[in-house]
Amino acid sequence: MTEPIVRFQDVHKSFGDFDVLKGINLDIKPAEKVAVIGPSGSGKTTIIRMLMTLEEPSSGDIIVDGKNLWKMKKKEKMVKANEKHLREVRGDIGMVFQHFNLFPHMTILENCMTAPIHVKKENKEEVRDRSVKMLERVGLGDKLDSYPNQLSGGQKQRVAMARALVMRPKIMLFDEVTSALDPELVGEVLEVIRDLAKHEDMAMVLVTHEMDFALDIADKVLFLDEGVIAEQGTASEVIEHSENERLQGFLRRFRG
Ligand SMILES: Nc1ncnc2c1ncn2[C@@H]1O[C@H](COP(=O)(O)OP(=O)(O)OP(=O)(O)O)[C@@H](O)[C@H]1O
Numbered sequence: 062m063t064e065p066i067v068r069f070q071d072v073h074k075s076f077g078d079f080d081v082l083k084g085i086n087l088d089i090k091p092a093e094k095v096a097v098i099g100p101s102g103s104g105k106t107t108i109i110r111m112l113m114t115l116e117e118p119s120s121g122d123i124i125v126d127g128k129n130l131w132k133m134k135k136k137e138k139m140v141k142a143n144e145k146h147l148r149e150v151r152g153d154i155g156m157v158f159q160h161f162n163l164f165p166h167m168t169i170l171e172n173c174m175t176a177p178i179h180v181k182k183e184n185k186e187e188v189r190d191r192s193v194k195m196l197e198r199v200g201l202g203d204k205l206d207s208y209p210n211q212l213s214g215g216q217k218q219r220v221a222m223a224r225a226l227v228m229r230p231k232i233m234l235f236d237e238v239t240s241a242l243d244p245e246l247v248g249e250v251l252e253v254i255r256d257l258a259k260h261e262d263m264a265m266v267l268v269t270h271e272m273d274f275a276l277d278i279a280d281k282v283l284f285l286d287e288g289v290i291a292e293q294g295t296a297s298e299v300i301e302h303s304e305n306e307r308l309q310g311f312l313r314r315f316r317g
Contacts (some may be wrong), residue, residue, distance in 0.1 A: 062080050063090055063091060064088055064127065065089055065124075066089055066090065066091045066123070066125065066126055066232060067087070067088070067112065067125055067232065067259075067266075068087070068088050068089075068122075068123070068124040068229060069087040069111075069121065069122075069123055070086060070121055070123075071084050071085075071086060071122075071125060072084070072122070073085075073118060073119045073120045073121055074111065074118055074119050074164075075105055075119045077145055077254055080288060081107050082118075082288045082289075083289050084121070084272075084289065085108065085289070087283070089232075089264040090264065091263075092262040093265075093281060094258050094264070094265045094279050094280050094281075095128050095264070095265065095266045095267070095279060095280065095282070096192050096267050096269055096275035096278075096283070097268045097269075097273060098269065098272070098275065098284055098285070098299075098311070099284055099286055099291075099311070100311055103251070103285040104269040106236055106270075108123070108285070109156070109234050109236045109266065109268060111123055112125070112234055113154055113234060114130060114147045114150060114154075117131055121251035125150050125154070125232070126150070126153055128149070128150055130150060131163070134178065150193075150226065152265040153230055153231040153232060154231070154233075154234065155224050155226060155232070155284045156225060156233075156234040156236070157218070157221050157225055157233070157234070157238050158221070158238070159237045159240050160241055161209070161214075161219055162221065163209040163221060163224075164209065166208075167208075167209075168205065168206050168207060168208055169196065169201065169204055169205060169206075169212070169220045169223075170189070170192055170196065173192035173195060173220070173227045174223050174227070176190075177199065177207065179228055181228070185230030188227065191207065191227055192223070192244065195226050196220070196223050197224055198223070199220070199221070199223045199253050200219060200249070201216060201219055201220060201263045204216065208254065212228055214241065214243060214246050215246030215247075215249045215250050218239075218250045220255055221238075222238075222253055222254070222257075226257075230263060232265070232266065233264070233265045233267070233268075235266070235267040236268045236269065238250060238267075239269075240270065241281040249272075251271065251274050251281070252303065252314045254267070254274075254278070255274070258278040259278070270315065272312065272315055275296055275300060276296045276297065276300050277296075278299070280295070280296075281293060281294070281295065282294065282295070282296045282300060284305070284311070286307055286308070286311075291305060291307040292305045292308050300312065
């Protein structure tokens with residue numbers, strides 16, 4: 062049986078007295094596409110931030126590609142070793158946020174090239190070739206020398222995706238990547254993600270409010286409700302056929 066690329070084992074997360082995640086158990090297979098849906102405040106972004114190693118669990122284990130993220134720190138109190146370990150894991154994970162976080166003073170080609178060259182110390186020419194190919198792939202081959210402020214929101218989001226992909230991640234995380242876009246720009250961004258989902262064998266985790274999109278691309282959908290996974294299954298099982306009343310209420314609010 063294939064080992065999961067991501068495993069959450071009884072993960073809890075509290076901020077002060079507030080328990081945001083209350084025992085998350087989750088396996089994601091290496092090429093699996095997972096959509097996370099749920100009401101505002103249910104803990105979706107916290108799961109993504111934990112995967113990105115930006116938040117440490119209050120208890121439980123998070124294992125990414127066989128590496129137990131915080132174990133070293135807990136067991137050996139070796140903070141430096143743990144930081145190295147986390148850096149390695151981060152190298153395998155690409156993330157696209159709601160806001161694009163591009164570097165405004167760099168062209169879009171430079172935006173894509175900077176991390177592989179400066180963080181991974183890769184060969185500049187090789188990175189340039191890969192970056193050009195990725196920008197072509199997201200439909201921006203004619204904008205290599207443009208600056209972020211010369212692009213639309215949808216184009217900026219596509220640069221953000223290309224920039225993450227140039228790092229050749231094993232896992233891509235998408236946190237509500239269309240929610241800051243004007244409605245007419247949503248389609249072009251979803252189209253790029255759809256293309257990646259259908260043709261790339263990396264794992265993908267998407268927090269999304271686009272139910273039809275989740276139905277189309279997700280192998281698995283998780284319904285997060287008040288810090289627990291209240292329902293999970295295939296997209297059709299969760300979005301079309303679940304009898305969970307809170308999930309049905311949540312979906313009705315989307316469908317109007
Ligand atoms: N650093 C923090 N300090 C305190 N509370 C936090 C922190 N981060 C998140 N929270 C709280 O945890 C809860 C879950 O937040 P999270 O962003 O994970 O929810 P979400 O499901 O992604 O919501 P939304 O759909 O609105 O983005 C919220 O009530 C939020 O206010």
